[in-house]
């Protein structure tokens with residue numbers, strides 16, 4: 001089997017010990033907010049020396065995010081406590097951030113340094129199913145694995161992540177790409193109701209009949225409208241799955257890309273195929289290429305959908321029948337391991353083989369000088385085919401993924417390294433690659449404007465990618481629900497309108 005980067009094993013202990021942000025004592029206003037949180041939410045506010053604080057920190061995905069030591073962390077267990085926490089922070093004028101599963105990559109997305117406070121929703125994690133079993137209610141701190149497990153007991157599933165460690169809070173907020181997406185659109189197209197704590201601390205339900213403007217805005221909501229304390233989502237029957245990874249010689253790249261394009265045409269007739277993603281890069285200096293397969297049926301190899309892809313010679317394979325989401329996501333999580341420095345950036349463009357080959361060559365040229373023990377990098381092409389676009393458009397998703405209604409590749413560049421000293425060089429290469437990809441797609445008439453919030457780097461114009469009409473609509477809805485822009489002023493992290 002394939003071997004992953006040796007330095008993936010480095011521990012959080014070393015990160016915490018070497019952190020320099022530990023020592024500074026917080027500004028007095030912040031300390032007052034922490035004191036007030038400790039008093040009003042007794043036993044739920046933690047300070048840097050508390051073990052709960054440390055374990056919450058250690059469960060972020062990227063090492064840079066784990067290195068931010070906020071003045072205190074408050075972990076509400078109910079919507080009411082979330083509201084109490086938010087009111088303390090807004091009345092004390094204390095900057096804050098909000099975290100669910102902690103998987104957004106960039107530092108500060110869901111954490112903050114000593115100049116603020118982190119609201120950690122990991123204890124707000126219950127999962128329940130309606131009596132008619134058509135709706136699952138999931139709280140944001142639940143990880144995908146526990147949702148899958150709870151629903152599997154009822155032979156049900158939801159449109160959720162392909163990584164079982166991802167938190168549902170951020171995933172559903174940003175959109176959500178799932179193996180069920182070709183059938184049912186983005187995960188957030190399947191939300192029927194949100195419970196949300198607004199800027200003034202009130203708790204409301206937003207759905208198609210109550211606060212319907214807010215309901216639609218939240219599908220592109222980011223960290224602008226409030227803290228979501230419950231998502232009610234459609235359930236679907238659980239079926240046996242088929243899937244896994246295949247590893248290839250790099251010489252097969254063009255053949256795979258062509259077959260991926262063919263698969264995107266075939267999936268229009270058979271949308272129970274998952275999202276296929278071609279990952280190409282260097283891990284510990286070794287060039288590799290893998291494609292992931294998923295089919296929500298007994299045996300994808302017996303269908304025409306994957307026939308061309310499966311005919312391509314491969315080096316190794318984990319594809320098998322009788323798997324579930326948890327089995328497939330365990331493989332994804334091993335390929336994208338937590339706990340080290342990482343940075344992702346993303347864009348999308350029309351599915352085109354030559355463009356990807358050119359971007360691959362450019363990536364190799366830019367990242368090669370940094371190859372070696374300490375940098376693993378890859379570029380990932382995920383298929384966003386017309387059935388997904390249609391399912392999402394049917395729900396009027398404001399993200400408006402592909403205005404041109406063409407099959408697109410969701411492109412991302414994913415980097416993993418261990419030394420802080422390399423942060424700038426890695427970022428420079430990423431930025432240069434993104435510029436190349438953007439310019440080249442544009443010059444060939446292959447652009448697609450969607451920038452996926454859940455993979456984007458902090459400086460990417462996620463909202464701009466939804467189009468100016470959508471942005472002005474979202475802004476007017478925000479003005480209604482947060483008229484003094486309290487959240488805009490105090491809530492750090494995520495993407496802002």
Ligand SMILES: Cc1cc2nc3c(=O)[nH]c(=O)nc-3n(C[C@H](O)[C@H](O)[C@H](O)COP(=O)(O)OP(=O)(O)OC[C@H]3O[C@@H](n4cnc5c(N)ncnc54)[C@H](O)[C@@H]3O)c2cc1C
Nearest residue numbers: 100101102103104110140162163167169170171177228494
């Ligand atoms: C290994 C790995 C695999 C992944 N696989 C997939 C995949 O298959 N499909 C996919 O679409 N994405 C995938 N992602 C991306 C993932 O969707 C995002 O990282 C997502 O934001 C993670 O959600 P979280 O709750 O874990 O993150 P967090 O970092 O906790 O939150 C992300 C953002 O949302 C905000 N937020 C979180 N909870 C709330 C809330 N309740 N109310 C308001 N704001 C909130 C935070 O402030 C933050 O800005 C993957 C990421 C990783 C690292």
Ligand SMILES: *[C@@H]1O[C@H](CO)[C@@H](O)[C@H](O)[C@H]1NC(C)=O
Nearest residue numbers: 151152153154155156238239
């Ligand atoms: C789930 O499906 C299995 C296999 O078909 C069946 O044996 C079991 O009773 C079902 N469980 C529930 C809760 O419906």
Ligand SMILES: *[C@@H]1O[C@H](CO)[C@@H](O)[C@H](O)[C@H]1NC(C)=O
Nearest residue numbers: 192193205206207209210232
């Ligand atoms: C929508 O919100 C209203 C008001 O809270 C509630 O009565 C209704 O049940 C909600 N609808 C859904 C689908 O959750």
Ligand SMILES: *[C@@H]1O[C@H](CO)[C@@H](O)[C@H](O)[C@H]1NC(C)=O
Nearest residue numbers: 248249250251252287314315
């Ligand atoms: C990949 O293929 C090339 C030429 O087709 C061959 O030279 C090389 O050894 C192969 N690499 C692996 C790892 O099989």
Ligand SMILES: *[C@@H]1O[C@H](CO)[C@@H](O)[C@H](O)[C@H]1NC(C)=O
Nearest residue numbers: 320321322323324326327328
């Ligand atoms: C799949 O995961 C289940 C638990 O969800 C586990 O019992 C089973 O052994 C796994 N199967 C494979 C093939 O990995």
